[in-house]
Amino acid sequence: MSDKYKYTYRGYLCDHHSPDPPVVNFDKLNAEECERFLKEANIDHVMVYTKDHWGNSYYDTKVGKKHPALGERDWIAEIKPVLEKLNIEFTAYYCFEYDNYITKAHPEWSCMTKDGQKLVCGMPDNSSNAKWGMPCMSSDYRKYALEQLKEVVRNYHPDSLFIDIFGKSLCYCDTCKKRYRERFGMEMPETEEDMIRYNKDLATFLDDDSEELLDEVKAELKAIDPSLAITVNFSSHYRKSTRDKLDYMYTEPWAGNWLSGAYTRDTSGGRHPQLGPGNVSQIFNYQPDSIYELAAAEIAAQDCHVFMYSESMRRDGSLEFEEAQKIGKTYREIEKIEPYLGNRKVHADVCILQSDLSDTLKVTKSIPIRSVSRTKISGKHREALLGAMKLCDYSKISWCLVPELDLDLNKMKEFKAVIIPSVAYISEDMAKDLERYVYEGGVVLISGESGLSDADGKEREEFLLKDLMGLSLERKNDDYIQNPWSAYIQPKTSPVWKHSSETTPPINGTVLNCQLTDPSNMVLYGTFINPAVGLSDTTWVNWGSPLPGEDTGYPAITEHVVGDGKVISFCFDFFALINENFIWTKKVLTDLLLYLFKPSVFLATEYVNMAEYALYEKTAENEGQQEWIFHELSACARLTGGDTPLIPGGELQIDGADISLEKVFQVFPEKKEIAFTVDEENKYHIPLNPLRIHRVYQLIGK
Ligand SMILES: [Zn+2]
Structure with missing residues (x-):
């Protein structure tokens, strides 16, 4: 039995995909050196290759191909006692969709492109140095891989299994084509046009295949060892039904460690997410220690288990100890905060709705061929969610994400505001819950083309949430979409613009021309101004995007009072703008949130672009005793390439109506009590210590 994955926070993979000799000879591969490396790096969780991207295995396999340089040696048999001795979690790493050996030994097992080529890593745009062959999971390779995994589990009893390059790539082999034909009654789409047209079928076909594959892996392996914990790479990007079948989650960051950490935490359903950045370490071209330390601190502060991987093995099998030292320095700091990690729930005033479905509905490009590329696919919703x-985060108000299938009325009521960032499809059930939530005093912020699609991706002519928004859609206006700034906003007097520059801020993309349906209960925050001209070969104004022209009078941002609550509507893709550096959106959202509700938690700091925080409520061990863990970080090292000046910690403000405090301690780097004050409005003011990378505090409730 092993549930080590729940408690290990310091993971590592020596990423050594190794071709045959003479390139890699393993002359100096040595378990004792490896033991010294693991100790030096203070690692408590290791992935060990059982089969790499070359198709080479590192143990005595009767099914697969052992790396020829190992000769009589069984590397897993050598290293496993070391892991046991050091009480390190042993995760078997196994690669599915890259196997350069097997696609040569069995060319008939290869994935095929639509024009009859063998699919390799980096296709179709030649985007990779490595061009490993890609076997098809619907060929007999599936049996081969499963047999090998069974062999690994039976003979080496790993604590956990990590499957890399998991999933189902788009393959045009005869088997895949036949299966598609049988299921959908037509040939597999090949032209760009058909692939877009039948995108949903293609995506369903591949996603169902992935999930069935996972079902099979689980059934076969858990029959041998029911306690084996199983995950796949990029876990948090699979649809919820697939995610829910994993024992724990592992994901590589897609939006930096800090935001990806939150995304991974909130889509994991509490299943012990690990976040493993591949860009912290660059062996031979090392980054400063502070980059390692901040990355690990950010991951842990977002309640993910820290994982790092790097190509630290030389071709003779010896190891780069510079890497071990850097990781060790970082992981010794992480070890100190481990008692405060886990068994806790993020505290948030604002909920951001996360949708798996929205970005699959409206596609403009054919589905990516490789399953790994598909997991990283992004659309309007993902962009708006990121924004x-x-x-x-900039507002310093607490926030988290909630997946669409988890967000019912009860869940909504945990938050002071719900953000709906360009969620094309909103279910009828959710619409009803949102209505109730607002009526009873909740706040909803809704942006862009939310609720303008049905479940099949067909466009609706009217907002599903028309009554809540108090807006009716007249038309989607792309008249100036070619301009970098497709419209400007004429602000109206409102607290929303309190700290904004006095100007007419620009937007880009589609403008939604709307009519007010309930004017007596509405406040107009701003109207759209058209650009003076649309850009063309013969029309422009100056170097930049054409200047503001006429005020159209169409609402740009509105507030609708409904029952005891409010709905803020942005008639454009507000949240995505920050990704393209529309700076004005930062102050507007902060002012807006502070106007809409009294935050339970607020970090008062002048370092709004640098300071990060997360607050968790600990799961109570003794009834009646409440405890919160607060992480504060400075992202300066990341923003500057490694500098860590001491910056003021600012002040943590907590509303006594939401959280009642007895004592506050700083617990990392060292433990000391923090004196705080309470003002006449029952707000706690907790002075935070200056910091270079991060500090952790423990708040004890009354
Ligand atoms: Zn195939």
Whole structure:
């Protein structure tokens, strides 16, 4: 039995995909050196290759191909006692969709492109140095891989299994084509046009295949060892039904460690997410220690288990100890905060709705061929979600994401505001819950083309949330979409613009021309101004995007009072703007949130672009005793390439109506009590210590 994955926070993979000799000879591969490396790096969780991208295995396999340089040696048999001795979690790493050996030994097992070529890594745009062959999971390779995994589990009893390059790539082999034909009654789409047209079928076909594959892996392996914990790479990007079948989650960051950490935490359903950045370490061209330390601190502060991987093995099998030292320095700091990690729930005033479905509905490009590329696919919703995370983080108000299938009325009521960032499809059930939530005093912020699609991606002519928004859609206006700034906003007097520059801020993309349906209960925050001209070969104004022209009078941002609550509507893709550096959105969202509700938690700091925080409520061990863990970080090292000046910690403000405090301690780097004050409005003012990378505090409730 092993549930080590729940408690290990310091993971590592020596990323050594190794071709045959003479390139890699393993002359100096040595378990004792490896033991010294693991100790030096203070690692408590290791992935060990059982089969790499070359198709080479590192143990005595009767099914697969052992790396020829190992000769009589069984590397896993050599290293496993070391892991046991050091009480390190042993995760078997196994690669599915890259196997350069097997696609040569069995060319008939290869994935095929639509024009009859063998699919390799980096296709179709030659985007990779490595061009490993890609076997098809619907060929007999599936049996081969499963047999090998069974062999690994039976003979080496790993604590956990990590499957890399998991999933199902788009393959045009005869088997895949036949299966598609049988299921959908037509040939697999090949032209760009058909692939877009039948995108949903293609995506369903591949996603279902992935999930069935996972079902099979689980059934076969858990029959041998029911306690084996199983995950796949990029876990948090699979659809919820697939995610829910994993024992724990592992994801590589897609939006930096800080925001990806939150995304991974909030899509994991509490299943012990690990976040493993591949860009912290660059062996031979090392980054400063502070980059390692901040990355690990950010991951841990977002309640993910820290993982790092790097190509630290030389071709003779010896190891780069510079890397071990850097990781060790970082992981010794992480070890100190481990008692405060886990068994806790993020505290948030703002909920950002996360949708798996929205970005699959409206596609403009054919589906990516490789399953790994597909997991990283992004659309309007993902972009807007990313922007919402950035803006909320900037506001210093607490926030988290909630997946669409988890967000019912009860869940909504945990938050003071719900953000709906360009969520094309909103279910009828959710619409009803949102209505109730607002009526009873909740606040909803809704942007862009939210609720303008049905479940099949067909465009609706009217907002699903028309009554809540108090807006009716007249038309989607792309008249100036070619301009970098497709419209400007004429602000109206409102607290929303309190700290904004006095100007007419620009937007880009589609403008939604709307009519007010309930004017007596509405406040107009701003109207759209058209650009003076649309850009063309013969029309322009100056170097930049054409200047503001006429005020159209169409609402740009509105507030609708409904029952005891409010709905803020942005008639454009507000949240995505920050990704393209529309700076004005930062202050507007902060002012807006502070106007809409009294935050339970607020970090007062002048370092709004640098300071980061997360607050968690600990799961109570003793009834009646409440405890919170607060992480404060300075992102300066990341923003500057390694500098860590001491910056003021600012002041943590907590509303006594939400959280009642007895004592506050700083617990990292060293433990000391922090004196705080309470003002006449029952707000706690907790002075935070200056910091270079991060500090952790423990708040004890009354
Ligand atoms: Zn195939």
